[in-house]
Amino acid sequence: MATTSPKTASYIEESEKYSAHNYHPLPVVLEKAERVWVWDVEGKKYMDCLSSYSAINQGHRHPKIINALKEQADRLTLTSRGFYNDKMGSWLKLLCELTGYEKALPMNTGAEAVETALKTARKWGQYVKGVPAGSQEIIVCANNFHGRTITIITFSSDAQTKDGFGPYTPGFVTIPYGDAKALEKAITKNTVAFMVEPIQGEAGVVVPPKGYLKECAEICRKHNVLLVADEVQTGFCRTGKWFACQHEGVRADIMVLGKALGGGMYPVSAIVCDDKIMSVFKPGSRPKKDMRPYFKRKCKRHCKPCPQVAICPTNGERAHPSDS
Numbered sequence: 001m002a003t004t005s006p007k008t009a010s011y012i013e014e015s016e017k018y019s020a021h022n023y024h025p026l027p028v029v030l031e032k033a034e035r036v037w038v039w040d041v042e043g044k045k046y047m048d049c050l051s052s053y054s055a056i057n058q059g060h061r062h063p064k065i066i067n068a069l070k071e072q073a074d075r076l077t078l079t080s081r082g083f084y085n086d087k088m089g090s091w092l093k094l095l096c097e098l099t100g101y102e103k104a105l106p107m108n109t110g111a112e113a114v115e116t117a118l119k120t121a122r123k124w125g126q127y128v129k130g131v132p133a134g135s136q137e138i139i140v141c142a143n144n145f146h147g148r149t150i151t152i153i154t155f156s157s158d159a160q161t162k163d164g165f166g167p168y169t170p171g172f173v174t175i176p177y178g179d180a181k182a183l184e185k186a187i188t189k190n191t192v193a194f195m196v197e198p199i200q201g202e203a204g205v206v207v208p209p210k211g212y213l214k215e216c217a218e219i220c221r222k223h224n225v226l227l228v229a230d231e232v233q234t235g236f237c238r239t240g241k242w243f244a245c246q247h248e249g250v251r252a253d254i255m256v257l258g259k260a261l262g263g264g265m266y267p268v269s270a271i272v273c274d275d276k277i278m279s280v281f282k283p284g285s286r287p288k289k290d291m292r293p294y295f296k297r298k299c300k301r302h303c304k305p306c307p308q309v310a311i312c313p314t315n316g317e318r319a320h321p322s323d324s
Contacts, residue, residue: 003027005042007041008027008029008040008041011029012027012029028040028046029041033048033060033061034059034060034061035059035060036060037060038060048060052264053201053233053259054232054233054234054235054236054259054260055259055260055262055264056260056264057236057237057259057260057264058263058264061264062264065264066265069265069266092106095257095270095272099243099255099272100251101255101272101274102273102274103272103274103275103277103278104270104271104272105271105278106268106269106270107268108267109258109267110146110232110256110258110259110269111146111149111152113232113257113258113269113271114146114147114152114195114256115147115149115151115152116271117193117195117228117254117271118151118193120254120273120277120281121136121195121228121254122138122192122193123285124192124193124226124277124280125192125193125226127280128276129192129224131189131190131192135190136171136190137171137172137173137188137190137192138171138172138173138191138194138195139172139174139175139186139187139191139195139225140155140172140175140194140196141174141177141200142157142175142176143157143200143202143203143206144177144195144196144200145201145202145203146195146197150165150169151169153165154172155172158202177196177200177203178206178209180212180215180216183219184223187223187225191223191225192225192226193225193228193253194216194219194220194226195228196213196227196229196230198213198229198231198234198243198245199233199234201233210248211248212248213245213247214250216250217250217251217252220253226253226254227250227252227253227254228255228256229243229245229252229254229255230256231244231256231257232256232257232258232259232269235255235258236257236261243255253274253277254271254272254277255271255273256271257270257272258270
């Protein structure tokens, strides 16, 4: 703090005084942003290459998203699950058409979407594959990052994220990332899913060997195991395609989405899959959906695809359900 100005230092000191010390940010205090640029309280301009870990793929304060947000906030901001609203259905339809899946289940944070994917896989494993209740196993990769809930940190390789938070959740098997042979070796009669990041982020941006995702998908099909792709960070054009799995022509059984899905305005996440998987949920058993109609409005206003084709806001690539 010795190198910061009094103005910057005062903001940092206030935050440190009242905040839990679970982060150690850079000594920069931001106050405004536009497109790829951010400004600190001293008026210094920076290019934001971090992009909030992909949450702002569309750029800061995209005007179409901002306007849609403001318009909807003047009409309706929240409905309970006791009602329908006039935005949910059309938004779900848009998300399904964009990703090429039959069903979508929205949440808020990426970790919630991951938890929902895990619940979906376990329930599918019990009621469709026939794995005995409580015996379901899910394979994950070393050095993964899928979130920070109790269950998710259970299969983290980072000891610091787990310290003091036990007991942990059973039912997970860890294998090396990028090793398809290790995946096939780890599969048992109780394996219900393999969850993987197309590119690992927390581990230092690790790109797997060419053909890895495709081989994993083939192994999963061979053994009737669900392939769960965590595209929270890699999705929505972060890697040059709508979704990173598309680089190898892979269509996961369940895709986990988040970050950029919220347009840099609000935490929105989701899982998408086909009805044969999503149908394991019945009223009362499924996770609660996010029902904030003002987000649905701004998302639709930003994307505006025709019924079958959408344009990537980052690189102009056309997406069609058959591309997934």
